[in-house]
Amino acid sequence: MTTTTDPTPGTDTARADTFHAVLAGVVTAVVGFSSSFAVVIAGLRAVGADxxxxxSGLLAVSVTMGLGCIIFALAYKRPITIAWSTPGAALLASxxxxxxxxxxxxxAFIVTGALLAITGFVPALAAAVRRIPNSVANAMLAGVLLTLCVAPFRDLQKSPIPIGAMIGVWAIAAILIPRWAVPAALVVVIIETIASGGLASGAPILPALVWVSPAFTPQAILALALPLYLVTMTSQNIPGVTVMKSFGYEVPLRPALAYTGAATSLGAFFGGHAINLSAIAAALAAGEEAGKDRNRRWIAALTCGIGYVLFGLTSQLVVAAAQAAPPGLFAGLAGVALLGSLAGAASQALENQAERLPAITTLAVAASGVQVFGIGSAFWALVIGGLLTALSRRVRKTL
Known part of the structure; x- marks a missing residue:
């Protein structure tokens, strides 16, 4: 007579926690990729990529951030997630x-990676980044995002029905299911792209890395590398550490910056812009949605990493679809995807009433697109905002 033994409650609990962790990892990968890949493509195309x-750049950042999630999850058994720099991509797109x-x-991307890696080993550099006024850093980011977030509404006249439908679905989903608002809008974009007939049946679908021999100029280092480094540190890495601490996890910062910096520089040779510690996705993988057992939530980061690598393999198809879509549709998707980030950056920039004037000036300069000596507006926004903030603080001390 054969008897069966019921699984112990502990076994059931472990299985449930593993299931929730895997599910959270899948959600993190889907939301993380679908909500901002259009921004990455727009950023790379804006700075000259064909x-x-x-x-290739989308594939490079997807694979390097996916491998980063896998490596840190296995090495530290913590839900540490790596992501591409969405604010950095927005900076490039503007x-x-x-x-x-x-x-x-x-x-410039290679220099950015070097700066990220060096920051992990030079505490003074990390301290200097932290001394950048929060209002100025967020105002610069808000100004960069503003130029992208107006695109879907500005381009409505180009493609009123496709863009209008995408915005409508996004707006309804943003109220009812906020986390899935951008993926819902992406579904509309995919349907409209297929319906337009612009996606050729012979479009390349196999992933391919394309080597790009770098060139270095002082103007690009100031206009691209430095702002990309600063926005990645202030908007992604530092908040990412804070988010993890809020869930009770310590991030091994030096190894994390060493990996993301080295992977950024390596991925740059294939068109990738920057990767960093995740801020938003970190909460999805490290919170209770990933299971009640905090010691098993690293499985969510592991699953997320696998998902990112798999999504990266679709890079050729994704870019082909972006080219085939009705005019302004993918740029519009990038714009609505960044509205939440714009709201967050603007509110933090203007939070300190005493520094609102320097902050709003920084925002205006960043959004202006002005170039001086071949150096773009993001750099000048930081310079002007920093000077105005320092002057404002000195005047207040003397009063």
Whole structure:
């Protein structure tokens, strides 16, 4: 006679926690990729990448951030997630192609990666980044995002029905199911792209890395590398550490910055812009949605990493779809995807009433798109905002 033994309650609980962790990891990967890949493509194309280079860059950042999630999850058994720099991609999307083309932009990406890695080993550099006024850093980011977030509404006249339908679905979903608002809008974009008949049946679908030989110029380092480094540190890495601490997890900052910096520089040779510690996705993988057992939530980060790598393999198809879509549709998707980030950056920039004037000036300069000596508005926004803030603080001390 054969008897069966019921699983112990502890076994059932472990299985349930593992299931929730895997599910949370899948959700993190889906939301993380679908909500901002359009921003990455727009950023790479804006600084001179052609379609194949943009697809290669999307593949490079997807794989490097996916491998980062896997490595840190297995090495530290913590739900540490790595992501591409969405604010950095937005910064690129609001820029113009540097003189010398995409090769010069790639040189700037390599410098950005080096700065990120060095920050992990030079505490003084990390301290200097933290001394940048929060209002100025967020105002610069808000100004960059503003130029992208107006795109879907500005371009309504180009494609009123496709863009209008996408905005409508996004708005309804943003109220009812906020986390899935951008993926819902993406579904509409996919349907409209297929219906338009612009997606050729012979479009390349196999992923391919394209080598880009870098070039280095002082202008690109100031206009692209430095702002990309600063926005990645202040808007992603530092908040990412804070989010993890709020869930009771310590991030091994030096190894994390060493990996993301080295992977950024390596991925740059194939068109990738920057990767960093995740801020938003960190909450999805480290919170109770990933299971009640905090010691098993690392499985969510592991699953997320696998998902990112798999999504990266679709990069050629994604870029082909972006090219085939009705005019302004994918730019509009990027714009609505960034509205939440714009709201957060603007509110933090203007939170300190005493520094609102320097902050709003910083925002205006960043949004202006002005170029001086071949250096873009993001750099000048930081310079002007920093000077105004310092002057404002000194005046208040003397009063």
């Amino acid at each position: 379609a194949s280079q943009a697809a 820029s113009v192609a540097p003189q010398g083309g995409f090769a010069v932009a790639v040189g």
